[in-house]
Amino acid sequence: MTLSSDTVRILSPSVVKQPAKNPHLTPVNGDRDRSQSIYLAGTACQIKSNVSLSTFTSFRVGGPAEWYVAPKQIEEVQACLEWARAEGLPVTFLGAGSNLLVSDRGIPGLAISTRHLRYSRFNPETGQVTVAAGQSLPRLAWQAAQLGWEGLEWAVGIPGTVGGAVVMNAGAHGSCAAEILVNTQVVSHRGTISVLTPEELGYSYRTSVLQGGDRLVTEATFQLKPGADPARVQATTSEQLEHRKSTQPYHLPSCGSVFRNPDGSRGAGWLIEQTGLKGYQIGSAQVAERHANFIVNCGGAKASDIFQLIRYVQAQVEQNWAVLLEPEVRTIGEFQGL
Numbered sequence: 001m002t003l004s005s006d007t008v009r010i011l012s013p014s015v016v017k018q019p020a021k022n023p024h025l026t027p028v029n030g031d032r033d034r035s036q037s038i039y040l041a042g043t044a045c046q047i048k049s050n051v052s053l054s055t056f057t058s059f060r061v062g063g064p065a066e067w068y069v070a071p072k073q074i075e076e077v078q079a080c081l082e083w084a085r086a087e088g089l090p091v092t093f094l095g096a097g098s099n100l101l102v103s104d105r106g107i108p109g110l111a112i113s114t115r116h117l118r119y120s121r122f123n124p125e126t127g128q129v130t131v132a133a134g135q136s137l138p139r140l141a142w143q144a145a146q147l148g149w150e151g152l153e154w155a156v157g158i159p160g161t162v163g164g165a166v167v168m169n170a171g172a173h174g175s176c177a178a179e180i181l182v183n184t185q186v187v188s189h190r191g192t193i194s195v196l197t198p199e200e201l202g203y204s205y206r207t208s209v210l211q212g213g214d215r216l217v218t219e220a221t222f223q224l225k226p227g228a229d230p231a232r233v234q235a236t237t238s239e240q241l242e243h244r245k246s247t248q249p250y251h252l253p254s255c256g257s258v259f260r261n262p263d264g265s266r267g268a269g270w271l272i273e274q275t276g277l278k279g280y281q282i283g284s285a286q287v288a289e290r291h292a293n294f295i296v297n298c299g300g301a302k303a304s305d306i307f308q309l310i311r312y313v314q315a316q317v318e319q320n321w322a323v324l325l326e327p328e329v330r331t332i333g334e335f336q337g338l
C-alpha cells in the first residue's frame with residue numbers, strides 16, 4: 001500500500017522545468033542561475049533554492065525543497081502561488097512540519113511555509129478567536145487559557161500550527177478542530193480567496209477535503225467559551241499536557257501518532273504493542289517503547305528508515321490481526337524504490 005503524498009502537482013514533475021528567466025523575478029545578486037535566492041517583484045518575499053527541510057519537521061529528517069518561501073502576508077502568498085504556476089512548479093504547504101515525513105531526496109517545486117503568518121484576535125462579544133494559519137496551536141491554547149476562555153485545552157500538546165490543525169482535523173482528549181471551527185479562509189492555487197465552513201471541509205476523524213489539496217489555509221475562526229476562571233482553565237490545560245508527556249515519547253523527534261486508530265475497540269497502539277513491535281528498529285528509527293503508535297528518531301535517522309519501519313509495522317499488524325493500519329502522517333516527496 002503506497003503512502004499518500006501531499007505534494008500538489010499543478011503539473012506532473014516530468015514537465016516541471018527549471019525556473020525560466022521570469023520577468024517577475026529580481027535576482028538578489030548577479031545572474032539568477034548562480035544566486036541561491038530571489039525576490040518576487042513588488043514584494044519583500046525571498047524565495048530560496050535548495051533549502052533543507054529537516055529542521056522544519058518534528059521528525060528532524062527530510063531532504064531539500066527545490067524552492068522555499070515563507071510569505072508574511074496574504075498578498076505575498078498570492079504572488080508566490082502565481083510564480084509557481086508561471087514556472088510550472090508543484091507546490092507543497094508546510095505548517096510546523098509536525099505531521100510530515102519528507103523524503104531524503106527532498107521535494108520538487110516550491111514549498112510554502114506559513115511560519116510567518118501569525119496573529120490572533122479574540123472577540124469578547126462573540127467568544128470567537130480569529131487566528132492566522134501559522135500561529136502555534138499550543139500558544140493559542142495558552143492564550144485562551146490565560147483569558148479564561150474554554151475550548152482549546154485539548155490542543156496544548158499538539159505541536160503544530162492552526163493551519164495544520166484545520167487541515168488534519170487535529171484532535172486529542174475527545175475533542176478536535178472540527179468541533180470548534182466556525183470557518184476558515186483559504187487561497188486556491190490560482191490565488192482566489194474563499195471562506196469555507198466545517199461542512200464544506202468534509203470533516204471526519206483526522207480528515208478534511210483540504211488534505212493533499214491545492215488550497216492554502218491562511219486564517220481560521222474558532223468558537224470558544226469566555227468567562228471561566230483563568231486559573232482553572234490554565235490548570236486543566238497543564239493537566240492535559242502532563243498526561244500527554246507521561247503517555248507519549250515527547251522527548252524524542254516524532255510525528256505523533258503514525259497511524260489513525262482503526263474502527264473498533266483496539267487502537268493502533270494496542271495492535272502494534274500486541275504484535276511485539278515496541279522497540280523494533282530500522283536504522284535509527286524505532287517503534288517507541290512508551291507508545292507503540294509512535295515512531296521516534298533515535299538520532300541521525302533517515303526518512304527512508306522511518307518509511308520502511310512504517311511499512312514493516314503495517315505488514316506485521318495486517319499479518320497478525322488482518323487490520324491494515326492507515327498512516328496519519330503525511331508523506332511528502334518520492335519514496336519509490338524503498
Ligand SMILES: Cc1cc2nc3c(=O)[nH]c(=O)nc-3n(C[C@H](O)[C@H](O)[C@H](O)COP(=O)(O)OP(=O)(O)OC[C@H]3O[C@@H](n4cnc5c(N)ncnc54)[C@H](O)[C@@H]3O)c2cc1C
Nearest residue numbers: 095096097098099160161163164165170171172217255256
Ligand atoms: C509530539 C507530537 C504529538 C502530537 N499529538 C497530536 C495529537 O494529539 N493530535 C493530533 O491530531 N495530532 C498530533 N500530532 C500531529 C500533528 O501535530 C498534527 O497533525 C498537527 O495538526 C500538524 O500541524 P502542522 O502545522 O505541523 O502541519 P504540518 O505537519 O506542517 O502539515 C500537515 C499537513 O497539512 C498540510 N498543511 C499544513 N499547513 C497548511 C496550511 N496552512 N494550508 C494547507 N495545508 C497545510 C501539509 O501540507 C500536510 O499535508 C502530534 C505530533 C507530534 C510531533
Ligand SMILES: NC(=O)C1=CN([C@@H]2O[C@H](COP(=O)(O)OP(=O)(O)OC[C@H]3O[C@@H](n4cnc5c(N)ncnc54)[C@H](OP(=O)(O)O)[C@@H]3O)[C@@H](O)[C@H]2O)C=CC1
Nearest residue numbers: 058136138139142157158159160249250251252253254255
Ligand atoms: N517530540 C516531538 O517530536 C516534538 C515535541 N514537541 C513538544 O510539544 C510541546 C509543544 O511544543 P510547541 O508547539 O513548540 O509549543 P510550546 O510548548 O513551545 O508552547 C508554545 C508557546 O505557548 C506558550 N506557553 C508554553 N507553555 C506555557 C505555559 N505554561 N503558560 C503560558 N504560556 C505557555 C509560550 O508562549 P510564549 O513564548 O509567548 O511564552 C510558547 O512559546 C512542547 O512540549 C515540545 O517539547 C514539539 C515539537 C516536536
Ligand SMILES: C=C(O[C@H]1[C@H](O)[C@@H](CO)O[C@H](OP(=O)(O)OP(=O)(O)OC[C@H]2O[C@@H](n3ccc(=O)[nH]c3=O)[C@H](O)[C@@H]2O)[C@@H]1NC(C)=O)C(=O)O
Nearest residue numbers: 172173255256257259260261267269270273290291292293
Ligand atoms: C498523538 C496523536 O493523537 C493521539 C492523542 O494525543 C491521544 C490523546 O488524546 O489519543 C489518541 O492516541 P491513542 O488512541 O493512542 O490514545 P492513548 O490514550 O495514548 O492510548 C489508548 C489505549 O491504547 C492502548 N495502548 C496505547 C499505546 C501502547 O503502546 N499500547 C497500548 O496498548 C492503551 O490501552 C491505551 O489506553 C490520538 N491518536 C490517534 C491516532 O487518534 C496524533 O494524532 O498524532
